[in-house]
Amino acid sequence: MFRTTAIATMFALALPAAGLADDDDDGPSFGMAGVLSSGNKEDLPPVILSAGMPLADAPWVLQSGTYYEFEIQGDGSQELALVGPEFFRAIWIDEMVVEGLEIRPLGLDSVEFDEAGEMEIGFVAIKPGRYYMKVPGSTGETQRLEITIK
Template identity: 75%
Template sequence: MRYALIAAALLAATSAFADDDDAPEFGLAGILSASNSEDLPPITLSAGQPLADAPLKLKSGTYYEIEIEADGSQELALEGAGFFRAIWIDEIVIEGLEIRPLGIDSVEFDEAGTMEIGFVAIKPGRYELRVPQSSGDLQRLDITIE
């Protein structure tokens, strides 16, 4: 009897959600569906240059892809353990090689190259990515997850 009541409650809850016009409409891939993804402007690693033109504002539950481009002018890294723990990383692609890590703290470019990171924003808050041991605002990217 108890299982029948639980099943009826779940059925009522899911049918009420299915009729909700505000409910997100994803494809068979769920939150990884193309309708739930967005490309972000690239991050540029270059000696003395800003990382990005503006701060990033992300929405929790949305899939994003971002390219990190290094021009090779200097060996540069990008750290942001707080941000990397607030997202779920689907994959990192470097020269056609796909990496599916459990998590990362930082990335580093010893020479020119491009890396693409696909991720789902999860935990709302304010975060930053920065060049390690730098103090200037140009070497920091502020990120907000709503």
């Protein structure tokens, strides 16, 4: 009995010190931590889907464990897709936002724009390596985005 009472007393004394005893606004404030914290987030330049135009200005160099967001913008000049199955398997996709609809997929292989539109993808880079996204069936360097995850 003494042991149970002693443990209960130690626990009761530890709660205020940890800021867990009450809903007091003066206590410690715990926010998002780790990979989803705002200090670990980086915006990438958009990927542009337009007939005959480069996908991006420069290759992406990403850091494993960092949260990234980027937009894919299709101008409607042609029905265009973007594939990158190896890249999409090397990341964890938090969400895709299309016209205000949030989608949380378990995986992704490709996306396609039949008309003008915009999509935002938020993800965490996971597996280091060299990857790409490209317009399927294209052979030009400008229709391919090289991606390195360190």
